Amino acid sequence: MGKRIIISLTLALFLYISLPFVMDFTPADKLAPLSEQYARDGVREVGAQNLVTAVIVTYRGLDTLGEIAVLFIATAGIGFILSRGNTTKGQKRESSRILQTGVRVLLPLILMFGVYIFINGHLTPGGGFQGGVVIATGILVFLLVHPRGKIHSLILQVLESISGFGYVFLGLLGIFLAGGFLDNSILPLGQAGQLFSAGAIPIIYSLIGLKVGSELVNIIKYLKQ
Amino acid sequence: MEFIIILVIAIIMIMAAILALYTDNLVTAIISAGVVSLLASVLYLLLSAPDVAMTEAAIGSGLTTVVFLYALNKIRNSGGEDG
Numbered sequence: 579m580g581k582r583i584i585i586s587l588t589l590a591l592f593l594y595i596s597l598p599f600v601m602d603f604t605p606a607d608k609l610a611p612l613s614e615q616y617a618r619d620g621v622r623e624v625g626a627q628n629l630v631t632a633v634i635v636t637y638r639g640l641d642t643l644g645e646i647a648v649l650f651i652a653t654a655g656i657g658f659i660l661s662r663g664n665t666t667k668g669q670k671r672e673s674s675r676i677l678q679t680g681v682r683v684l685l686p687l688i689l690m691f692g693v694y695i696f697i698n699g700h701l702t703p704g705g706g707f708q709g710g711v712v713i714a715t716g717i718l719v720f721l722l723v724h725p726r727g728k729i730h731s732l733i734l735q736v737l738e739s740i741s742g743f744g745y746v747f748l749g750l751l752g753i754f755l756a757g758g759f760l761d762n763s764i765l766p767l768g769q770a771g772q773l774f775s776a777g778a779i780p781i782i783y784s785l786i787g788l789k790v791g792s793e794l795v796n797i798i799k800y801l802k803q
Numbered sequence: 804m805e806f807i808i809i810l811v812i813a814i815i816m817i818m819a820a821i822l823a824l825y826t827d828n829l830v831t832a833i834i835s836a837g838v839v840s841l842l843a844s845v846l847y848l849l850l851s852a853p854d855v856a857m858t859e860a861a862i863g864s865g866l867t868t869v870v871f872l873y874a875l876n877k878i879r880n881s882g883g884e885d886g
Contacts, residue, residue: 630854695857703853711861718869794866801873 625767626700626776634705635779639749639760645707646745646789650738653793660800673723681723688716696787700776706783710790717795721802729799734792741789748778748785809849816842829875837868 609617616633624632634642672678696709721727752761762782768775816839823835840863847856 628854704857705854708854708857708861711858711866715861715865718866797870798873801870801877 624762624776624779625769626779628700628702628705630703631700631705631779631783632776635699635782636760636762639782642786643745643749643760646742646786649790649793650742653796656797657800672726677723681719685716685720688719689713692716692787692791696783697780698773699783699787700779701773706786707790709783709787710792711794713787713791714794714798718798721798729795731796731799734796734799738789738792738796741785741792745782745785745789748782752778805849809846812842812846812849816846830872833868833871833875836871837864840864840867 608614616629616637620629620632620637621627624636626632626636692709692712692715694709695704695712696706699705699709717729721729748764749760751764753759755764757763760782762777762779765777765781767777774780819835819838819842823832823839826832826835840859844856844859844864847853847859
């Protein structure tokens, strides 16, 4: 009984605290100063048509590097916990012919769509993270249909290491050749709206996509064992 | 009109979340948690945040659901009490 009273009191307290946020909410009719600067100068300074990408990869590039590092540590932790050899010995039967044929058609399309998303990250919505997840989903579908299929961990490790190294290397290159860490103007900005524009953003986003994709495939591989 | 759609989606989301908490079947719980994510991504799209919507659809409703199902499968295979 006392427990319930305490829970109700806590909920009432939360309600009381959060009520002003709902009651006094007025939609903002103009942007905050920082967002206004991004919206006004973003296309000219960064050259990316998709402003979200400009903010994620260039203005707040260091945060993105941190996110990648968090994902890497999470993958390493999962690998550390799950790789200690308790392989399930359940019977793994091959799936039906329809599924196998369907995956044979779908897998290249899914992989290509993932690559498309991160290569066009500076033009259309999406980018490295989304593209990487789509690629991992393709591999996942493949593994669901071929339960005995194996992924070469060496390829994954090499891909992940090279893309992570390349990302940091491009960032450091920005210090020496341009305005600062992860500045994208080490390559010519080009004309906004074209595929080869926005300086180093397409390269950086492709590296992020490969890294995220290989890390997520790694997680799936560990879970599948 | 758009306001009504958003409201309906929000109500379905809350119902799916409550179902995920209170159902006894773990697979149902995982699927309805995935439904919450899927509707959240539709909501982001309606509120004109396509980048976030893509991330939510791919990670939240796609990958996380499958990872949960894999984990459930692993728990069941490793013996002990059944879920």
